[in-house]
Amino acid sequence: MEERTPVLEMRDIVKVYPDGTKALKGVTIKVYEGEILGLLGENGAGKTTLMKVLFGMLKPTRGKIFLRGKEVRFKSPADAIANGIGMVHQHFTLVEVFNALENIILGMEGHGIFSKIDVENARKKLQKLMDELNFQVPLDVPVENLPVGVQQRIEILKMLYRDVDILILDEPTAVLTPIEVKELFAVLRKLKERGKTIIFISHKLNEVMEITDRVTVIRKGEVVGTVKTSEATPQLLARMMVGRDVVLRIEKPPKEPGEVIFRVEDLWVKGDRGEEAVRGLTFEVRAGEIFGIAGVEGNGQSELIEAITGLRKIEKGRVYLKGVDITGKKPRELYDLGIAHIPEDRTHMGLILEMSVMENSILGMHWRKEFSRGFLLDWGRVEAHARELVEEFEISAPGTKAPVKSLSGGNQQKLIVAREVSKRPEFIIAAQPTRGVDVASTEYIRNYLVKLRNENKAVLLVSADLDEVLQLSDRMAIMYEGQFMGIVNPEEVTEEQIGLMMGGVKGEPQK
Amino acid sequence: MSLKNELRSYLKPLGESVLAILIGAFIGAVVLWLSGYDAIAAYKALIQGSFGSLGNFAETLSKSTPLILTAITFAIGARTGLFNIGAEGAVYFGAIAAVAVTQNLRNPVSGILAGLLVGALWMLPAAVLKVYRGVHEVISTIMFNWIAFYLASWLALEVYENPMNPNSTLPIPPGARLPLLVKNSTLSLGFVIALFTAVVVYILMWHTKLGYELRTSGLNSKAAEYGGINPKVAMLWSFVIGGMTAGLAGALQVMGVPPSYSISQGLANVYGYGFDGIGVSLVGRNHPLGVIFAGILFGALNAGATQMQQTGVPLEMVKVIEGIIIVAVAVPGLLDMFLKLFRRDRA
């Protein structure tokens, strides 16, 4: 294999960000035609940075890129695309009010300002592409009304439509359900058959094991090594990533749940388009219990969470915290009553990207006495607080005064989790708590949720990651079209039963 | 992030503003030269007229006083995610309020308080329309500025007109006038009050809970709501505080500027500061402390204009230069392009 010339080689890439962060310290990777190369590394290792350099979004401080043996230099993503390299980003870049077709042809309208857009032709070409790959998306619905899984397909189609040969996928599966992941992998295999080359980034080792041919591991801006997937094991990869053995296990001692902390009665909530998103839910979460909600995204989970955290109107029904009616209370009142909320949408809701780590570390608790001195905010104490979070959760950040947008995706997520648990809640709502987080930190966060449970707190876990729900929950519900198809014991339920319930078949009632 | 990098985060916008000013000055010179004037002589006169002597410098600072305050109005709005251009109207009413209140309460404090209060009240309708009816603040504040102009003109002419001098309102009584800082100039304690206000607003925005909530709402209203902040309340505060500083600008303009200590006909001595404040705020990067320097720069341009006029250059030329500077600052993309030309190897 090493005899062949790689289709792509990045040689000795160094990237120093303007604030002095050394994100890449001389990275060399080779990619061969028609292979799927996995790129693995902890949060902040430099994966996204490396791919942005390749895609012409960042200018490397040093280093060279060779495409089919020839040195290239991309000034912009358009340049990279013209050379057959496409990228789908960790955070999507679609225009929300446009439909799929508009998003896909956006920026390809031809060169003169007056050249006409041939929409019908584009539609035909796109339809053909979708049929060949068996990879469908609705072309005429505004993107904001589509589930994330579909949005991601649009992002991929957008690149394929531009005839790229090398496709970079930065954590494509972070937002997908297991079924969607399967479908995505089927498409990736087809693309591979057609000779496309794919660079695949993921924190999920089993996915990397399944789909890639070779894996290159990066740690702290340096390549640790490259292995053939057929010769690797998840343990080996984890060790390469972290530099020590990783225990991929959650210790969860059996525990009798206590009193009811949180209770929802016949809850009805409307979605953004006025549809009934949550339809008459009733459930409770007890002290010392993790209650999990699984299901394909877009079945009312987001609306449910927003309603019980005061961010969305409750049409009908009641919500109680420790027996007190909290229906319709504002987020601030709820936080003061001991609720914390890890939101699913970290860049739009959980963080203010332009603000510093410090400023973000007190969002939703900034009114607490401990952070003020008379009239003034006590920035000294805020900073000490931010430092604690950074240390406890091993968040890699250039500093507490750095803007949050300069943190890697996983580190942003860790900051939110750290902040929310630092509120010392009685009841914590965790939506997709480990999305985009690396293996070691995922275990840390999961163990933390279990720790809260062991300390007799109540935890509501909502996750598209079925394994996560199965692994952590004491009881779990499967949500479909705004209702629970069943509340089951994760230790007794079979994968088949869950699959049926996710598809809308009501399960046998269990205890 | 080291201290050096922290400093750099302040230096970058500063550098960009300075660059914009130089670009503005340069293009202005080219325009002067193309129009057949002696650009160097004109600039010399401009600088001489604004910084050349203590008296001239005092004039510069005096002219900057209302600009600093109206720029703060815009800056607070911008930081809260609003494009509040309603300072103009609030200035008029701040001035009227000062004239009205000091006729009986003959002390400067009452005039200042009246300016603050009435300025805030004047902003309230636009704020309420925005928050409860979703009326865009650009539309509402433009309309309110017109209402303000005619209403204030009527008040000045009919209600508070000076029977002795039909060209102005009743003057501020001597006991309520602000002391001058430099003899025979128009520079009064008002300038110090403007500086003090800028510092207070800075502290408010960056060192209090309220400021944190305003800035959060301005940057990401969804995150603000999630964080237990009501973006609507933040907007209300933004309008109210902005109205206060604009109203103060009006009050200081009549209480501190000799010889008339009154509002002249056609609102001439209180007119236009609200609009100019937008440009000052942009050059000052919508930061209350940056606005001090930008305000002094614009004050200098206005103060030096008279002297420049003596070299034959029309007064309007100064407005052209101001305009170019604003455009240069307000088009950061343009600046980024410029910077990239010089720093190709940076990210």
Ligand SMILES: Nc1ncnc2c1ncn2[C@@H]1O[C@H](COP(=O)(O)OP(=O)(O)OP(=O)(O)O)[C@@H](O)[C@H]1O
């Ligand atoms: N704009 C920026 N300015 C300064 N530093 C940055 C910037 N973007 C990223 N970094 C830093 O560069 C390093 C690498 O970040 P990168 O986003 O490439 O990580 P990653 O491997 O993709 O991590 P993740 O798995 O969390 O997405 C991190 O330490 C991060 O803080």
Ligand SMILES: [Mg+2]
């Ligand atoms: Mg990344």
